[in-house]
Amino acid sequence: MTQTLLLLPGDGIGPEVTAEVRRVAERLTPDLNLEEALLGGCCFDAHGVSITDETVARAKAADAVLMGAVGGPQWASAPRAQRPEAGLLRLRKEMQVFANLRPALCFDALADASTLKREVIAGLDIMIVRELTGGVYFGEPRGVEKLDDGQKRGFDTQTYTTSEIQRVCRVAFELARGRRNKVTSAEKSNVMESGMLWREVVTALHAKEYPDVELEHMLADNAAMQLVRRPTQFDVLVTDNLFGDILSDEAAQLTGSLGMLPSAALGDPGRPGLYEPIHGSAPDIAGKSAANPLAAILSFEMALRWSLGRGETADRLFKAVEAALAAGARTADLGGSLKTAQMTDAVLKALG
Ligand code: NAD
Ligand code: IPM
Ligand code: MN
Numbered sequence: 001m002t003q004t005l006l007l008l009p010g011d012g013i014g015p016e017v018t019a020e021v022r023r024v025a026e027r028l029t030p031d032l033n034l035e036e037a038l039l040g041g042c043c044f045d046a047h048g049v050s051i052t053d054e055t056v057a058r059a060k061a062a063d064a065v066l067m068g069a070v071g072g073p074q075w076a077s078a079p080r081a082q083r084p085e086a087g088l089l090r091l092r093k094e095m096q097v098f099a100n101l102r103p104a105l106c107f108d109a110l111a112d113a114s115t116l117k118r119e120v121i122a123g124l125d126i127m128i129v130r131e132l133t134g135g136v137y138f139g140e141p142r143g144v145e146k147l148d149d150g151q152k153r154g155f156d157t158q159t160y161t162t163s164e165i166q167r168v169c170r171v172a173f174e175l176a177r178g179r180r181n182k183v184t185s186a187e188k189s190n191v192m193e194s195g196m197l198w199r200e201v202v203t204a205l206h207a208k209e210y211p212d213v214e215l216e217h218m219l220a221d222n223a224a225m226q227l228v229r230r231p232t233q234f235d236v237l238v239t240d241n242l243f244g245d246i247l248s249d250e251a252a253q254l255t256g257s258l259g260m261l262p263s264a265a266l267g268d269p270g271r272p273g274l275y276e277p278i279h280g281s282a283p284d285i286a287g288k289s290a291a292n293p294l295a296a297i298l299s300f301e302m303a304l305r306w307s308l309g310r311g312e313t314a315d316r317l318f319k320a321v322e323a324a325l326a327a328g329a330r331t332a333d334l335g336g337s338l339k340t341a342q343m344t345d346a347v348l349k350a351l352g
Contacts, residue, residue: 003308005032006062008039008055008091011075011084012281013291014068020293020344021066021300027348028313029304035062039091040070040084040281050078050087056094064307065095065274066299069281084281093133097265097274098164099171100132100244101302104231104251104261109325113256113334116228121254126234127179128251129172130244132265134164135194137241160194160240165201171266172238173210182214182235186223186243198240220247227251248278257333259292262299264306273307275299285332289339292331294321297347316351323350 007022009015025032037055044050050070059065070084080086106114106124114121139157147153169185176183185202187195199217206215218226220243226233227247231254239247252261258279265274277295285291298321304314329346330336338346 002031002033003063004061005034005303005308006059006065007034007036008059008065008067009036009042010040010068010070010281011042011072012069012283012286013279014040014070014281016068016286016289016291016340017277017293017296018066018068020340021296023341023344024297024300024317024347027351028317029308029310032308039067039087041072041075041078043087044075044078044082044084048082050082050084051090056091059091059095059274060272062272064272064303065091066296066303067091067274067276068296069277069279071281072283072286089137092265092274093138095265095274096133096267096271098131098133099168099266100128100130101171101175101264101266101306102128102130102244102248102251102261102278103263103302104128104248104255106255107260107322107325109322109328110256110260110334113330114254116231116254120228121231124231124254125179126231126251127175127236128244128248129168129175129236129238130248131160131164131168131238131240132244133241134160135241158192158194158240158242160198162197162201165198166205169202169205169238170209172236173206173213176213176236177210180235181212182216183210184216184218184223184234184237186218186220186237186239186247188220188243189217190219194240202238223247224250227254252278257292259295259331259333260298262295262297262302264299264302266306273303275303275307289341290332291340292333293340293343294331294347297321297344317347320347320350 009018136158139159189195189199324346
C-alpha cells in the first residue's frame with residue numbers, strides 16, 4: 001500500500017530545508033507519496049488562519065507528517081490565535097503526539113564544531129523526551145487582563161494530570177531499555193505543584209513497571225547546568241513541555257549547531273508521527289541558501305524509522321549523513337561554506 005508523507009514547509013528557512021528532504025526522499029524512497037500543505041505564516045497570508053481544518057484532517061490521515069519551521073517577525077502582530085506558532089501547537093494537539101523525541105547526538109566528525117571542548121562532548125548521545133501536548137503551552141486559564149490600577153496582568157497555567165505524566169514517562173523508560181538503561185527526569189518539584197506531582201508519578205511508575213531501569217531525578221535548573229558540565233552523564237532525559245523546549249535547544253548546541261537536531265513527535269501506536277527539525281524559521285538567514293538541511297533530513301530519517309517501518313532505509317540515510325560529515329561537508333553554522341543544497345548533494349553522494 002502506498003504510504004503518504006505530508007510535507008508542511010512553513011516559513012523562513014522551512015521551505016528551504018523541506019525542499020532538501022524532498023530531494024532525499026525522491027532518491028531514497030521513490031514509492032513514497034509526497035504531499036504538501038500550508039502551515040504557519042504562509043497559511044495565515046493565504047487563508048487568514050495559521051492552519052486549516054482540511055490540513056489538520058490530511059495530517060491525521062497521512063502515514064507521517066514532516067514540518068519545516070514556522071514563524072517570523074512579519075507575523076508578530078497577528079492575533080495570538082492565528083500566530084504561525086499557534087497553528088503548529090494546534091497540529092500537535094490534534095495529532096495527539098504527546099512524546100517528542102529529540103536526540104542530541106555528537107557525530108564524531110563534528111566534535112570540534114561544538115563551542116564546548118571535544119573531550120566534553122565526544123561520544124554524546126542523549127535522547128530528550130519532551131512532553132508535547134500539555135503543560136503551560138496549553139493550560140487554562142491563560143490571557144492578559146486589565147487591572148484596576150491601569151496595569152495589565154499576563155498569566156499562563158502549568159498543569160499536568162497523572163496520565164499525561166505516565167504516558168510520556170513510559171515512552172522514556174521503554175527507550176532507555178533499548179539504550180543505556182538510564183532515565184533522568186527533570187522538573188522543579190522544589191517550587192512547583194505540578195513538579196511535585198511529576199516526581200511522585202515518575203517514582204511510582206518506575207517502581208511498578210520499570211524497576212530494572214536506573215531512574216534519577218534532577219531539578220531542571222541543575223539539568224541545564226549539567227548539560228554543559230558533563231553532558232555524557234545523560235542517557236534519556238524526560239521532562240515537561242517548556243523545560244524540554246529550552247533544554248533541547250541547549251543540547252542542540254552541544255552537537256555543533258541547532259541546524260543538526262531533528263525530532264519525532266509520537267502518540268499512541270498506529271497514529272501518524274509529526275517530524276520537525278527543532279530549529280525555527282531562522283529569519284536572519286532565510287532566503288540566503290545558508291541553512292543547514294541536516295536537522296530536516298534527519299527528521300525524515302526518524303520518520304522512516306518510527307512511522308514508516310523502514311528502519312533499514314533509515315540506517316542507510318543516517319550512515320550517509322555521517323559519511324558526508326566525515327568527508328568534511330559543512331554549512332556555515334558548522335564553520336564551513338557549503339550552501340543548503342550542497343550539503344544535500346554531499347549526503348546524496350554518500351548514498352551512492
Ligand atoms: P531559530 O531556531 O529560528 O534561530 C536561532 C538561531 O539559529 C538563528 O541564528 C538561526 O540562524 C540559527 N539556525 C536555526 N536553524 C538553523 C539551520 N537549520 N541552519 C543554520 N542556522 C540555523 O530561533 P528564533 O530566531 O528564536 O525564532 C525564529 C522564529 O522561528 C520565531 O518565530 C519562532 O517562534 C519560530 N520557531 C519555530 C519553530 C518551529 O517551527 N518548530 C521552532 C523554533 C522557533
Ligand atoms: C519548538 C519551537 C516551538 C515550541 C514553537 C515554535 C511553538 O520552539 O518546536 O521547539 O516552543 O514548541
Ligand atoms: Mn524550541
